[in-house]
Amino acid sequence: MSKGTQSLIGATVRQLRNAKGMSLQQLADISGVSVGMISQIERDLANPSMRVLTAIRRALNVSIQEMFGEQPDEAPEQGDPPFVRRLKDRPQIDLGLLKKELLTASGHHHLQIMILRVEPGGVSGNTALSYPAEKGGLVLSGELTLTVGEQASTLRTGDSFVFDSSLPHSFKNVSQSTAEILWIIGAVQFDRHL
Template sequence: MDNHGGAHLGMLMEHPGVEDQAERAMTAVGALVLQLRREAGYSIGSLAAAAGLSPGLLSQIERGQGNPSLTTLIKLSQALKVPVGRFFDTKDQGGALVRRNDRRRLEVAEDNLIYELLTPDMSGQLGMLRAQIAAGWDNEDAPFKHAGEECVTIVQGRLHVCVNGVGYDLEEGDSLTYDSSLPHWYRNPTSEDAVLIGAMTPPSF
C-alpha cells in the first residue's frame, strides 16, 4: 500500500496561479499515465495489479483527479517500464543553460518532497538533479531501480541511503556512488529536510 497517498503532486513555480498549475500538472500526469498504459496494452485493472495499486486510485490519476505520491509514481513507472523522470514537467529549456527558476520540477507538495532537474532534459549522456527529501520520508516500500551509475552528495542535513540491502548514513558533504540498477532507497530519519545533488549516467531517474 502507498502510505503517502494523501500527498499532492505538482510541478509548481514560485509565482501566482500555483493551484491552477498544480491542477494542470495532475491532468498532464494523468494523461501521460493513460497514454503509457494504452501503449503497453494494459487495462486499468491489469496495470493496477502490476503496480500494486487499487483500480480506483489509478482511474482517478488518469482523470487528473488523484493526488499521486512519489511512491505511487515509482510503482507506476516500474510497472510501465519507464523512468520516473518521465513525470517531470515537459517545458522546453531551449538550450544548455538552465536558470534556477526554470528547472523542470516534480513536487509532492504536502510532503515537501521536491525533485528539480539541473540538466535541460534527460536525453543526453548525463543527468543531474537536486532533491529535497522531507523529514521522516522514505521509499523503502518502492525502491528506485534504473540502469547506470549514480552519485549523490548531501548538501544539507542527513540521509540514510540503502543500496541492495547495504545501508549508509550520510551527512552534509558526504558522497555515495553506486550501481543504480540495484534497488536503492532513501530515508530521512531527522526532523529537518535533507537536500542532495545527484548525478546519473545515463540519465534514467
C-alpha cells in the same frame, strides 16, 4: 515553467497515459502499480513514492523531463544553447515529504541531475527501487540514510555517494531537519547488464 512552479503530477500522468492510448488497467499491468493507486495519483489524492513514480514513468516509457510536465524537445529560453537550464526555469514536483527539482536541460539525456528535498520522515517508498542505472549524489545539507543492497549509511552535509541502482535501494530522512541532496542518475547501456 518558472522557478517555484510545481508540476501537478496527477494531470501529467493522466496526460501521458492518454497520449500513449493506455487504460488505467493497462498502465497498472505494465507498471505493477494498482489501478486504485494510479487513479488516486491522477486525481492528486495521493503522493506517489519514488518507487511508484519510477515504475509509472518506465511503464509509460517517458523521460524524467516529461514527468516534470515538459515537452520532449521544449526549446530553452531565447538565446540560450540547448545545454542550459536557467534557475527560473527549473520544474518541480511535490510528492509530499519529498520534492524534486530538475536541473538537467530540456531534451533527451543519458544523465539526469536534480535536487531532492526530503523532509523529516520522508522516504523513497515502502519498497526498494531497482533498475539499470548508476546513481550518485552529494548531500548539500541535512542528513539522509541511504540503503543499497543490505548496507545502510547515514550521509551528512558534504558526503557523497555512487552506486549501481540495479541493486535494491532506498533512502529515508530520520533527522529533524530537511535534507537537500544533489541527485544524479546516469542511464546504463543494457549490454552492461547482460
